Amino acid sequence: MLPIGHIAGGYLITQAVLALAHPALSVMEQQQLLWWGMFFGFAPDLDTFMVFIKTKRFVATDDISHRKFWSHAPIVWLIGGLAVFFFGLTRQNIFLEYLGIIIWLSSWGHFVIDTIQNGVMWLWPWGKKPIALFDEEIKDNIPVQAFLSYWIKFVKFYMTRMAISFVLELVVIISALLLYFRAN
DSSP states (O other): OOHHHHHHHHHHHHHHHHHHHOOSOOHHHHHHHHHHHHHHHHGGGGGHHHHHHHHSSSSOOSSOOGGGSGGGOHHHHHHHHHHHHHHHHHTTOHHHHHHHHHHHHHHHHHHHHHHHHTOBOTTTTTOOOOBOSSOOOOOOOOOOOSHHHHHHHHHHHHHHHTHHHHHHHHHHHHHHHHHHHHHO
């Protein structure tokens, strides 16, 4: 999924948590949680920078994929979210408690979406094999050129070869936009 889809997913998850839990938080704190939710919806993909450091390009190769780093393993984000939650619990800080929940759920929303066609290391550290619903070894094989031309070709590829993920991403983005504009 593209960054905008993961960001929209984090927004929707955070809105759902706030709507279901009705936490005793100020409007400003709720807005901060929305921003954090959007960030943590995308945060697992920050490991693309590790790929860049190793390969000097943002595009994964057969040898290296950002989804093979420990930072793209759900258990890491679960532990991180629970650590923040329990820290907030011990400090009686409801904002930190909800931040911990948002870290966990927004990042896992990212992984659920990635599981559709890309695959995620759900069993890491016990297993590194990515698990996908539609296990189709989809590789873009787009020659690396200029940054912009690569991404234009990638989006065309994404719309055709990964149509299930693409349609889901559109639904997530449109839902997030409708919810945002309805709330404001």
